[in-house]
Amino acid sequence: MGKYRFEEDEHVMFRKSLRKFLEKEAVPQYEQWEKDRLIPKSFWKRLGEMGFLCPQVEEQYGGLELDFRYAVIIGEEMERVGASLTGVGLHNDITVPYIEAYGNEEQKQRWLPGCISGDFITAIAMTEPGAGSDLANISTTAVRDGDNYVVNGQKTFITNGINSTHVVVAVKTDTKAESKHRGISLLMIEEGMPGFTKGRKLDKVGLHAQDTSELYFEDCVVPVANLIGEENKGFTYLMEKLQQERLVVAMAAQTASEDMLEMTVDYVKSRQAFGKPISAFQNTQFKLVEIATEVELGHSFLESLIEEHMAGKDIVSKVSMAKYWLTDTAKRISGECMQLHGGYGYMEEYKIARRYRDIPVAAIYAGSNEIMKTIVAKRMGL
Template sequence: MLLELAQEQKMLQKVIRDYATEKILPEIDEYVQSSTFPTEMIKGLAEIGVMGIPYPEEYGGLGEGMVTFALALEEISRVDASVSAIVMANSSPATLINLFGNEDQKHRWLTPMITGQFIGAIGLTEASGGSDTAAIKTRAEKVDQGWVVNGSKLFITNSGNELNGVAVIAAQTGEKNGKKLTSSFIVPRHTEGYIVGPKIHTIGWQAADSRELTFEDVYLPDDCLLGEEGSGIRQLLTSISYGRISIAACALGVAQGAYEEALEYAKIRQAFGHQISKYQGVSFKLADMATQIDAARLMVQRAAKLADMKKDFRKEASMAKLFATEMAMNVVHQSIQIHGGIGLSKEHRISKMLGDAKLLEIVEGTSEIQRMYIARLLGC
């Protein structure tokens, strides 16, 4: 499926690339090295409309869909995956509220999240399990005119910085006909009993913000329940499919950035009297990298286009996520190989990309989970 971008998409893509090149690239190393949240960069991206790209105009979005959002994430990740991870993580709760929230919830929570007033987090993963949604232990007990939540979530991106305003979490809400009921809840940041733990330092996304969240007798009024009680798993699976497109787009951007670094270096690095790009051992690596990136881009665009067309895109999203993230790991690895010793320096962009690519291979379902899910959709 070869997609020809509309003129408006090309213009927005250029605006985002210019912003990433002029505003993010010169300053991001300072944030990465100090593990500091890039508040002003996120505000700037919100100002040019990035946070609201796939959401309806009536709530403050651009109404452009997933193809355009994937383009934006690729352009940002090409410069730095920490920043794109923040944008992507905000889109997960925004998508849940957009798809399943009522009008009041959309105006109260979705609009601020996509216009830059604050950002959101998605609370699914727990210490006892990540991809196993049936193993969720956080519980919400029904009380008069509300719910009381107890439990914890782990590795929750966007949860502890000054811009965070809300988290959408999954919790068990009892049983029906012998089956556990999982429901989604909107939790405002400063709710009593909502405890945000210290930052978790990971090998990638170092300027992003991931923490443990603990809920100790957190009272939520009835209007914090998202959709119907017991519909949480269906909601989360839908959101995760959108998230897999976003992760694939981020991986595509990381790979593109790593490839460009390798190509530029290979053209200026001299060895044995020649540019190393002239040697077949290096040029073939670059040819493979370019080919793999192009294939991943087509897969990402196909999945995003199917989502925009309201067709079943679950399989294509998982395929794109699987291929693009494993491709990114390979491309970054080969780029470091081309750079040689200098690629091992923490001061060089390419070394940081290795950790970023590895996180992308894990989040929103590992490669093993993707293969299992794709096989199931194939009827195996």
């Protein structure tokens, strides 16, 4: 796909330098990371040194104060290497914005510089074994005890769970609240706090190098100074920030689709069958034209959404549409492209195989696609 309308010379240069960096520091190591089931912390440190972590943060905390267009570029270039780099986007565009938007001055001074340097790696913990899409029903509690909260509960499917040093945890601070979502707060729980342990690294179908784990809190003592924003306002904060999270997921799905189209076009031109390239068969041509059309439509829709999001508009309905449509589309494209690769498509050394197993979860996380449709239906007054 061509670059976005909003990309200016400095964005093109930024993309070039990031791509060059990734080609040297990530692409050759990526397969090993997938085998190790982990991206090393040293890579995070290199990202920090190069200014690729949280570039949106204000200069006074060590950031570059760059706009969301740079986040778009980082997200796309990471996804192009492989979906297991999704934890970087989670850190930059999903978790750290909670500190920026709702943290007080002392918290920003304490946490943001480390998030930018890669010394701190963040995660956000909402999902529990018994509560996923139904966020209001979380059962992890935080009971006030003097200057601390005592936290008890369990979280699961936490992206960056193993590598994380700082986790924004959704907890129940008021179990008696009349409306369940009114009693939720956000606490920053740090590695090493008594009573906080990380469970096993979960063994997933795809995203192998991406560390996803369970987190346990047993009488975990967290200073009240680590409360983000106001007590019992957590649900509102989560709702305000989910627009960007879902946009980031939609962008990754679009990039994956573009990548799959590109690699499949290359493959069918070089692979021979019955004395001619597979690309000469009408079925192949029609399939790839259909995919190219969907990719083009996705690109245009996403471009307009990014611009509206940057303009501060409420685009919850459209982002929900994009998240469900682009992830479902990517899932379908992965199957079509694998088929066009024939037997080789099922081999691990071909990137399409990895795409095929990495993509399905995008239709589940950041709010399942069924939840996306429910949100849109509600906003349509249905």
